[in-house]
Amino acid sequence: MVSLQHITLEFGARSLLHNINWHIGKGERIGLVGRNGAGKSTLLKLIAGELSPQEGFVNRQRELRIGFFHQELLSFQTEAPIRDVAMSAFDEINRCWQRLQELSQQMASNQQESLMQEYGELLHQFETANVYQLKARTEEVLEGLGFQTSDLDRPFHTFSGGWRMRVLLARLLLQQPDLLLLDEPTNHLDLPSMQWLENYLQQIPGTCIIASHDRHFLDRLVEKIVEIDQQQLFIYTGNYSAYIAQKQARQEHQQRTYENQQAFIQHQQAFIERFRAKATKAAQVQSAIRKLEKLERIDPVEATTNTPRFQFRMQREPGRLIMSGHHISKSYNENTVLKDVSFEIMRGDKIGLIGANGRGKSTLLRILAGQESFEGKLHTGHHVVMAYYAQHHTEQLNPANTILQEVEQHAPSYTTQEIRNVLGQFLFSGDDILKPIQVLSGGEKARVALAKLFLTQANFLLLDEPTNHLDIPSIDALKQALSNFPGSYIVVSHDRYFLEGMIQRIWYIENAQLCEWQGDLISWVQQKAFATASSSSTYTSRQINQPAAEERxxxxxxxxxxxxxxxxxxxxxxxxxxxxxxxxxxxxxxxxxxxxxxxxxxxxxxxxxxxxxxxxxxxxxxxxxxxxxxxxx
The missing domain is CATH 1.10.287 (Helix Hairpins)
Known part of the structure; x- marks a missing residue:
């Protein structure tokens, strides 16, 4: 379908891809991985035809229909209802229908064979598209991505950026392109919508390339992993888990081969040095020199130096009770988000607050953090030191500050050298710490926010989507740090791999009530407890402060x-x-x-x-x- 031949792509003095080759075949399901800044989005733009390489060629199959979902689509604006925006995927069918009407009127007075032939061809195209179900298909996709039926007639511009991206994703899926390019498609999805999208993508017949930091998403969908590393492409058969095992085996083999080659080189060099002056060994010496000159050198496996390594520390041990809420209520005009909610958080609790977007998860965290007004009472326990990581953490960073200034203002009791040491753990070293916040990538800003959180030495963490913008190695480092954290935390996340094995209690919000799921994360995702819970479920769900959960x-x-x-x-x-x-x-x-x-x-x-x-x-x-x-x- 698409062939990349000897591609080199550069931005300024920085080379992203160097002399790469890649053939994308029909029906392939490919995961595209690599560290932040490795060039994943750039490579997708190259395939889509939005960028041209400095060297090499991109050959595409004739009449290939490519669909490309990426974050820059947010610039799209319209006042049309979201149903109409999604149904614009069928513009070609709409044009076909209009032409059929025109031909029908013409044939009433003109029976030319050419008109009848065109009518027949268009009618076949119209019927093949199963046009009678287009509206139902559109509604099914929109509702699968989390929209309520009552939302479908709302204007597109009235939705937040994340929800607008869902509409544009729905439109792209409905177009059914031959080659589907998805750049971080799960960024704006909650768990139910992610599961729906996984099921949908498993059924489509076309080729799909997915750039994602979500391990579970890749494991369920792809059959091949393409990794961008050191300006090259490395291709692995299987899903993400298989890629991890194969990459480790490849690196171990490469390192062994490198070490064997180094031993051979040292042996040859020792022979040359020892017998260089002996005339009787001249032929053998020259032969050894030619061998070394022709030898294709093997590179050692590069040490992984660009992965954050840190461990959260607590300033002091808190009392047994961390926090309790009594009759908490919160409304925005007529929209009630929380109603008469009560709860207790005890020392050592590791709570995952999960579920569909728009239910009030972020609102609850802001209330706990003291950043949102509410009705009711909130009690904080003895010696509790709390720290809050906001979902939109970039809004809490001063773009005019350098990295060092931003962290120094947040942690005035630390010396500059101590802050430099901490920033080094988050991959900011040397002159990097003098970069202005405004020039940082999303992943770099996330690491600055995590460094600030680290310096609080809090014993109770409130984390709202902490993995957003982080690459997989950084997500792994954060998960490891939280797994070793002796304190308490509540984390809002839709990343199943990140949450698995790290939380002991599962909370979710339904009908303005705070509920607790009595089971593990996998069972919650499979059963969609918030929507389909019933008395016949293997696991049960209960409201924390209302016993009528089963009835509701x-x-x-x-x-x-x-x-x-x-x-x-x-x-x-x-x-x-x-x-x-x-x-x-x-x-x-x-x-x-x-x-x-x-x-x-x-x-x-x-x-x-x-x-x-x-x-x-x-x-x-x-x-x-x-x-x-x-x-x-």
Missing amino acids: ARRKAYQQQKRQFEKIEKQLDTLQAEIRNVELRLADPVLYANKQEFLKIEQLYRNLQSQYQDLQTRYEEAFERLMEMEKEL
Whole structure:
């Protein structure tokens, strides 16, 4: 599909890719990995045709349809409803329909063969696209990515940046390109939406290249890993976990080969030095010299020096109770985020606050951190030293400060040398610490914020999406530091690998109530407890301060089933109307004068009837399930 030949790409004096070759085949599922700044986004732009290399060629298959999802799409603005934005993926089909209408009017008075042939070709294209289900498909994708049915008519510009990115992702998925390029597609997704996207991408037939820092996402989706390292591409068969094992084996083999070659070189050099002056050994010496000159040198495995290595330290041991909340409520105008919530956090608690976006997770953390007004009472325990890492940490950094100034202002009790030592642990050394905040990448800003958090020596951490913008080695370092942390923390994250093995309690917010999931993270993701919890689940979910959780869960599941039933009902009505229109066309005697046109309309009628029967079966099943659920209420 796409072939990269002898590609070299540079930015200023910095070389990102040097003389690389890569062939992308049909149907491949590829994970693109590498450290922050290695060139992943740049390589995707090169494949998409948005960049040209300084050297080499990019050859693309003719008429190849490429879809590229990246963070720069945020500049897109419109006042159209999000359903219309997503349905703009079908602009070609819409144009096809308009042309069919034009041709139909022309053929009423002109029976030219060319018009009839064009009409037939366009009608086949229209029917193949299964246009009758486009609206339903659009709604399914938008709702799968987390939108409520009531959101679909809201203007695009009224949503936050993260939600706008979801709409644009939906539009791209609906286009069904031959080659799908996804640059950090999970950045703005919560756990349920990520799971939906995984299932969706597993079913699409095209080629897909995914640049992501989410290990689980890559493990479930890709069959090949392409790593950018030292301006080169290294290709591994299998998912991310297989790549880790293969890379370690490759590096071990490379190091052994390097060491063996070094031993050979030393032996040859010793021979040359020893016998250089002896005429009887001149031929052997010259032979050894030529061998060394022709020898293709093997590089040693580079030591991993650009991975943060740190360990959180506590200033003091806190009392048994870290924090308690009593009858906490929070509303934004008419939107109630938390209602009469009570809880206790004890010393040593490692809590994961997870779930769908927009439920109030960040709001709760800001309340605990004292940065949000609320109703109710909050009590902090004895000797608790709290530190808060905000989701949008870049807003808390002064862009005019250098890295050193930013950290010095945050930790005035530390000497400059002590701060330099800490910054070194976060990969800022030498003159790097004099860089202004405003020129840093997202990953670098995240490491500055983590360094500030580290210097607090807090015993209670509030972490809101701490892995955003971090590459996989930095995520690993943070996970290791938190796993060894003796204090308490609450972490909001959608990164399953990061959370696994690091949290002991799972909280989530549903209907303005704080709930606790009685099970592990994997079971929560699989069951989608916040939406589908029922009394038949293997694991149970309970509200922390309200005993009627099972009743509310059943009612929520019932409402979800009811919405699904009503959705199918509307689809049936739409399909019936389409069938009636086709029946009117079949009743028109003029149609039978054109055998080809009649056969096409007849085939369309059979297809619609088949769709109607399938939908009718789903309707009856949904109705029966709804009746069963009503009996349980």
